[in-house]
Amino acid sequence: MTDLHALASAVTSGRPRALGQAISLVESHDARAAKLLAEVYPATGRARIIGITGSPGAGKSTLVAALAKHYRAREKRVGIIAVDPTSPFTGGAILGDRIRMTELYTDRGVFIRSMATRGFLGGLAKATNDVVDILDAAGFDVVLVETVGVGQDEVEVVRTVQTNLVVLVPGMGDDIQAIKAGIMEIGDVFVVNKADRPGADKTVTEITMMMSLVEEHGDWVPPIVKTVASRREGIDDLDAAIAKHYDYLAESGELVRRNRDRVRIRIETQLKEGFMARVIGGTIPRDAYESMLDDVLHKRNNPHDAAESVLGRVRF
């Protein structure tokens, strides 16, 4: 407990080794993680949390690197969380990408962490959230969260950022398919990356058309920004669009609503986890639980009645 307290202090002082330790604790589902997060929680709430979403091949990581360098040039400390398993940050990289990232890895004002997407069943969004909190508490000004953004759990990750960039590249018909599949609703800013390729303007037009079909944006009309991340072109425009979106969030009350959503998700996750930990192996002994599973497996019982019988032993 004293140790944990010391670790929490070291985190809020931004010591890199403490950061690594804290994140490992969170990722390993260590029971002490919850207490650590509780301790650092008051120090959170200052970071700008930006999501970068798009298909493999859209150049997300290069864009993340360009944004990171942009913010570093402005004296801001930058945290990078790569949830995308194909990201160079995650090790799914080709050599050229890795070299492009080297500069960031040796910069002490940058902290990079990749999240395995496997092994977090039911909890990727929570784990990502927790790491965002740790970086936030450690005083990082900007936290960039890179994700493929397809699939429900990843959409949940996206829901927890403040501004989400959806990255597309010219001539990717499948991307437009992916947009149909729900990515359209999650874009606060659209980025047409690799905009030096033929068809960039056509892609802009396609996005505009798709956008006119979506009615969920409220008062915010997502801007479309063209970039060539590998040459750091368009990054100033992109930063301006991100800043404008933040003003919108703050003025419209949407920021408070999103933050409140995050709080709700976290408390409920904690409630469910705490409940399961107390019930299985507590209220119902573990072997009794396993034989209950067998009963359901062999049709002597059904999942509903089995669960109800356990819930019946708890006094609410």
Add this chain to the structure above:
Amino acid sequence: MTDLHALASAVTSGRPRALGQAISLVESHDARAAKLLAEVYPATGRARIIGITGSPGAGKSTLVAALAKHYRAREKRVGIIAVDPTSPFTGGAILGDRIRMTELYTDRGVFIRSMATRGFLGGLAKATNDVVDILDAAGFDVVLVETVGVGQDEVEVVRTVQTNLVVLVPGMGDDIQAIKAGIMEIGDVFVVNKADRPGADKTVTEITMMMSLVEEHGDWVPPIVKTVASRREGIDDLDAAIAKHYDYLAESGELVRRNRDRVRIRIETQLKEGFMARVIGGTIPRDAYESMLDDVLHKRNNPHDAAESVLGRVRF
């Protein structure tokens, strides 16, 4: 309750209208759904449950249609569940696809249902599972579950099928990326569809190479089958591969293990849902819960301690 009993009977007798009603009940999160599922549960466990997974554009729906027709020709009743929002079955279709499906829509031995992937936050796998159960209980011999397969929740859907087909097409570099991203581990059978296109053999080689990097397959080496689904070529081979995989599942004990996993997931989902329903608005009044959220939002409390204070009021 009597009504529900009648509906359950109608479902297990396979009446199409009852099926539609039952599935609507499940999808609308109606409280009676759990009871209905409990009633039909003893009638489940006979259907062959096959997943069809792949990117938009891989021709999954056409393959599903070809498989459905194959099984229909063998007098089997076929259920189709489309979890993919870009599937023609879901309405995200181009006209040509729709026409190809018409034959199925007018066949009374086929039941087609698409699942919206939005609005099931945290529950897509459960909802899909429930619909599989209803179709299974209604006596469908084969249930085909079509999904994009990317993202955590969709992977969870895939985990609940017995045999999962991963569908690829020649010359899709991104697909190989997607494989790296975790799809490789979830393939029981690989299908190279549109195999009349150039590069089909190269894709087979690529899959073989990728597969050699994965060690999770145990004793089963996933076969690779070439198909041209639009011309129904290769479907016999595919069916043979699926049948062989089933034999493996049954003989190795893997089938029981997978079924037991499914049971575990369902009981735990039910437990968590039942818990939350009793706690919020029960143990803690709804307005007290909301002001607890506000306390956390404004840093007067943290998510961990907030959740613990609620759990402290429950007697386990």
